[in-house]
Amino acid sequence: MATVGLSTTLFERGQICGGCFELRCVDDLRWCHQGTSIIVTATNFCPPNYGLEGDGGGGHCNPPNKHFVLPIDAFEKIAFWKASNMNVHYRRIKCVREGGVRFIIDGSGYFISVLISNVAGAGDVLAVKIKGSRTGWLPMGRNWGQTWHVSADLKNQPLSFEVTTSDGVTVTSYNVAPKNWSFGQSFVGKQFQS
Incomplete structure (x- = not known):
């Protein structure tokens, strides 16, 4: 599955990261591979360039455009590479993942940062809580x-984690990180149904 960068209009200030989309090239029989589609995961931001026109002038990521920046190998599955920018139909779909939700713990001292990935189902995370063995559940703030x-x-x-996705489903993973965890380590918890 390919990763994709999204324009400002689709990126939702980073909340959509981890969400999955199906893309199909449309409206151009000369350049589109008819009847094919690809599944992509939103992972990156395509920043606007207000110095360029949004319509065909290179500012494809400028609001209000809905634009997907694909790696060339993914693009070539739905269109010929010479086509450059193509119109696509897209739809949000459930993410299918192997293994459990991944938690990469970083930070320093009393500041803990956790990157959450490999989330099935909705794919994008709406809320997270963390709990130590000597604390209650602590809500975490979105960094980016x-x-x-x-x-x-x-x-x-x-450490235990409670993760809620954008469709309102919550999964709790108890004691994901052992007592002797340290910054820079990665751990795997329970998975959402896809």
């Missing part, structure tokens, strides 16, 4: 995309 943070002393405690 699917990186969440909290300021708390959670050292030397096993």
Whole structure:
């Protein structure tokens, strides 16, 4: 599955990161591969360039355009590479993932940052809570995309996570990180149904 960058209008200030889309090239029999589609995961931001016109002038990521920036190998599955920019039909779909939700813990001292990835179902995360063995559930704030943070002393405690996706489904993973966890480590928790 390919990753894709989204224009401002689609990116939703990073909340959409992890969401999955099906794309199909349309309206051009000369350049589109008819009857084919690709599945992509939103992971990147395509920043606007207000110095360029949005209609055919290179400012494809300028609001209000809905634009997907695809890697060439993914683009070539739905259109010939010489086509450059093509109109696509897209739809949001459930994400199918293997393995559990991944938590990469980073930070320093009392600042904990957690990158959450490999989320099935809706794919994008709406809310996260973290819990140490000596604390209650602490809500985390969105830093950017699917990186969440909290300021708390959670050292030397096993960590649990409560993750809620944009469709309102919540999965709780208890004791994902052991008592001796350290910054820079990655852990795997329960998975959402796809």
